[in-house]
Amino acid sequence: MSKVGILGIGIVPARALSSDVSYRELIFEAAVKAYEDAGIEPFDVDTFVSVSEDFNEGVSIFDEYVPDQLGAVLKPVHTISGDGLYGVISVAMQIMTGMFRIGVVEAHSKASNVLNHLKILELALDPVYLRHTGVDPRFLAGLEMRAYMEASGIDAESVARAATHQRTNAIWNPLAAYPGKFSPDDVLLTEVVAEPLTEGMVAQPADGAVVVVLASEDVIRSQKKNQAVWIEGMGFYTSEPSFDTWVWERATYAELSARKAYEMAGISCPSKEISFAEVDSRYAYKMLQHIEACALTDGRNPAQLLRDGFFSKEGTLPVNLSGAHMGIGMMEEATALYQLAFAADQLLGRAGRMQLSDPYRCIIQSWRGLPTRSGATCILSRD
Amino acid sequence: MEPKVIRGRDLKRDEFEKALKVEYHPEARYAWDAGYAVGKFLEGLKQGKILGVRCRRCRRILVPPRAFCELCFVPIDEWLELKDTGTVNTFSISYVSMDVKRLEEPEIPAVIEIDGASPGVGILHKLGEVDDPKNVKIGMKVKAVWKPEKERTGAITDILYFKPLEE
Numbered sequence: 001m002s003k004v005g006i007l008g009i010g011i012v013p014a015r016a017l018s019s020d021v022s023y024r025e026l027i028f029e030a031a032v033k034a035y036e037d038a039g040i041e042p043f044d045v046d047t048f049v050s051v052s053e054d055f056n057e058g059v060s061i062f063d064e065y066v067p068d069q070l071g072a073v074l075k076p077v078h079t080i081s082g083d084g085l086y087g088v089i090s091v092a093m094q095i096m097t098g099m100f101r102i103g104v105v106e107a108h109s110k111a112s113n114v115l116n117h118l119k120i121l122e123l124a125l126d127p128v129y130l131r132h133t134g135v136d137p138r139f140l141a142g143l144e145m146r147a148y149m150e151a152s153g154i155d156a157e158s159v160a161r162a163a164t165h166q167r168t169n170a171i172w173n174p175l176a177a178y179p180g181k182f183s184p185d186d187v188l189l190t191e192v193v194a195e196p197l198t199e200g201m202v203a204q205p206a207d208g209a210v211v212v213v214l215a216s217e218d219v220i221r222s223q224k225k226n227q228a229v230w231i232e233g234m235g236f237y238t239s240e241p242s243f244d245t246w247v248w249e250r251a252t253y254a255e256l257s258a259r260k261a262y263e264m265a266g267i268s269c270p271s272k273e274i275s276f277a278e279v280d281s282r283y284a285y286k287m288l289q290h291i292e293a294c295a296l297t298d299g300r301n302p303a304q305l306l307r308d309g310f311f312s313k314e315g316t317l318p319v320n321l322s323g324a325h326m327g328i329g330m331m332e333e334a335t336a337l338y339q340l341a342f343a344a345d346q347l348l349g350r351a352g353r354m355q356l357s358d359p360y361r362c363i364i365q366s367w368r369g370l371p372t373r374s375g376a377t378c379i380l381s382r383d
Numbered sequence: 384m385e386p387k388v389i390r391g392r393d394l395k396r397d398e399f400e401k402a403l404k405v406e407y408h409p410e411a412r413y414a415w416d417a418g419y420a421v422g423k424f425l426e427g428l429k430q431g432k433i434l435g436v437r438c439r440r441c442r443r444i445l446v447p448p449r450a451f452c453e454l455c456f457v458p459i460d461e462w463l464e465l466k467d468t469g470t471v472n473t474f475s476i477s478y479v480s481m482d483v484k485r486l487e488e489p490e491i492p493a494v495i496e497i498d499g500a501s502p503g504v505g506i507l508h509k510l511g512e513v514d515d516p517k518n519v520k521i522g523m524k525v526k527a528v529w530k531p532e533k534e535r536t537g538a539i540t541d542i543l544y545f546k547p548l549e550e
Binding site (some may be wrong): 018019020021023024028032041042055058067068069071073110112113114115120123128 | 405407409410411412413414415416417418419420421422449450451453454456
């Protein structure tokens with residue numbers, strides 16, 4: 001099987017509003033940048049994946065709406081729903097078959113065009129058992145956060161600190177929509193959504209687009225003169241599909257997908273073999289929960305490690321230096337690919353003020369969001 | 384051996400209603416940004432103009448306009464005002480409304496190739512002022528019928544319909 005790597009990435013900076021452009025124009029900009037970065041024309045691409053969820057778009061069968069702006073006319077195109085990393089894994093697997101040499105993943109967000117996000121989220125809840133409560137559907141995050149805090153001995157201030165950690169990191173990410181300097185107290189004092197979850201612990205919606213070009217090793221070797229970034233490991237899992245059997249305090253889907261990815265990459269001790277991590281954090285407590293699920297703490301309390309600076313730029317294992325969901329913005333399927341792009345830049349030494357000293361390998365972990373128990377993981381490394 | 388035939392019976396309406404079910408009415412609401420190209424097209428409609436664009440590479444003239452050529456994958460920035468006349472590319476005669484009601488007078492959705500645009504490039508609209516739907520033909524010449532200027536909002540419905548053009 002062919003090794004798969006990243007040939008190029010194009011990104012439109014995330015922002016709260018993008019009323020000057022249509023979603024097609026947004027994606028076109030990202031695609032042009034990606035092909036330029038990859039040193040190819042769209043006509044060179046063999047397969048395309050659009051990562052999207054029809055309810056977020058407001059039109060069904062959304063992959064019919066993407067070929068024009070991706071340069072994918074008269075080419076194989078299909079949708080993968082779930083998350084950006086699912087799209088990356090799908091294209092990587094296609095390339096690994098040997099049938100395709102260059103593949104493209106597109107994810108975008110026009111969250112500003114959705115006028116009632118909570119009603120869209122409500123549509124994902126089971127109509128018999130979960131929609132009757134009549135409350136903000138993010139109560140599920142409140143349930144999960146409480147169970148996680150109780151089981152891990154983590155307090156609300158630590159969750160608030162996870163939020164400020166990411167918003168502060170975003171200050172140095174020019175692609176992030178929500179950089180900011182806050183104290184944990186500022187976060188704790190925001191409006192309660194579903195106690196113990198407050199508004200300051202919830203990632204805010206943003207617009208943006210990202211296009212990633214993947215290719216087989218022979219293509220990358222023939223085009224890239226310097227270092228390249230490779231996908232060493234991949235995993236995606238759904239754990240407990242029904243809320244009545246959820247293990248509320250653990251992110252089992254992340255544990256399983258990380259384990260699979262580590263196994264594929266030949267990693268036996270993640271905390272020592274991973275240079276940095278980017279994890280899903282659309283609710284602030286998820287950062288801590290996902291860090292644990294990815295086996296990055298060696299059994300130590302992630303809240304204490306966060307307080308000690310373990311996950312900061314100068315720390316032993318930096319996490320979410322990109323700003324992640326809290327800092328970049330909540331872009332549904334797209335945020336994980338912004339994190340992937342940030343990670344690729346880190347590995348190539350192009351991360352600017354947030355550049356780490358000689359990072360070699362990283363994990364990127366994503367979650368499909370409420371009310372799912374589904375997520376994906378990729379391990380990236382450089383030559 | 385002959386298979387055993389088990390005869391059923393029609394269910395009555397009240398029997399359907401007795402079956403337990405959960406009803407839910409989605410409330411999804413959206414407001415799509417028109418963006419640069421479509422926005423300018425809609426602004427043109429408000430002024431009673433059909434605007435198109437020309438790709439500088441393949442020279443195709445496209446309507447509705449777009450910000451890039453999907454075949455050449457280059458930005459498009461050359462704008463043209465096209466005529467409000469065209470030719471029927473294909474049409475259908477529909478006797479069922481969007482909410483599935485039988486229509487006495489049919490609607491005639493049609494693809495109109497706008498005069499001045501490249502062959503095969505057209506917009507989807509409706510035909511009106513048609514005496515007899517049987518007389519509608521592919522290749523028929525048509526002309527836009529506009530809303531009064533004060534009523535236009537910058538929407539595709541600023542054109543009420545296309546009517547047959549007397550030859």
